Amino acid sequence: MRAFYCDHFVLPLPPGHRFPMQKYGLLRDRVAAELPQVRLEEAQPASDGELALAHHPRYVSAVAQGWLTSQEQREIGFPWSPAMAERARRSVGATIAAARAALDDGVGANLAGGTHHAYADRGGGFCVFNDVAVAARLMQAEWHRRHRALLRVLVLDLDVHQGNGTAAIFADDPTVYTVSLHGQRNFPFRKERSDLDVELADGCTDEPYLDALDEALRAVWRHHENRPPGLVFYLAGADPHEGDRLGRLKVSAAGLAERDRRVFASMRERGVPVVVTMAGGYGHDIHQTVAIQLETLRIAQAVAVHPRSPAHPHVETAT
Known part of the structure; x- marks a missing residue:
């Protein structure tokens, strides 16, 4: 399995900032x-042209050139600097590379990524792009150029916070199906509408969490019965963990490992390649967050779909 990183591009943050930037290097x-x-x-x-596939050119330029307003920087949660802009580009580049690896190998990983609060025209919640x-x-554009076929995409977002930017x-x-399993009362407080939203009560523990995941996966495969996805982006947030400062749920490390096994087994069974991003994780103990993310990667490389699976990948002829 190939995994891509950009942690040596460090975003300078003021003393006492609550974002755990050091977790990526760890x-x-x-x-x-x-x-x-x-x-x-x-x-x-990522290049300006690649970023413009999902973002307004004005916003891309504002990040690149340092034109973000004070309000825009507050919404993102990071002060602008050249390092901030470069790291944001590299984080996107890591997911692009992981997606190409997944289509070749069955699985690819970004050791960061999952910046799902960024909208087309603005960032938010520690997410720039x-x-x-x-x-x-x-990936859809490259697949169509090579194969003259449609690549359907599934975004399975299991960060504790709703993927509002992605949903918007x-x-x-209709070629991208978005799923978000998240805390009902957690950030963002104004939710967007995903194709499938599953809201969880504060204090949710392993059993109801995994039951909700199983039902969500059944709903996903019912929806895709006739037109399955050819690529899955899995946001494997560590922040549903009981030790997370921002999560408000009570899922154990063992419960999150079981979550990962069920996700990867479900994709393997259907021959769908998976891109893994780490998404959120704000543990009181940063080493506990890192251990959860490490276990996700361990499970990914052991369970993910084999690239020569006869069902890999699922595509449709373009019309």
């Missing part, structure tokens, strides 16, 4: 030490 160190079968590769930056939206549209970007796009 995760890469543990992958290198404990998962030798995972090939680590540095991510290249929407890496999954950009990569999904680029794909609201009128």
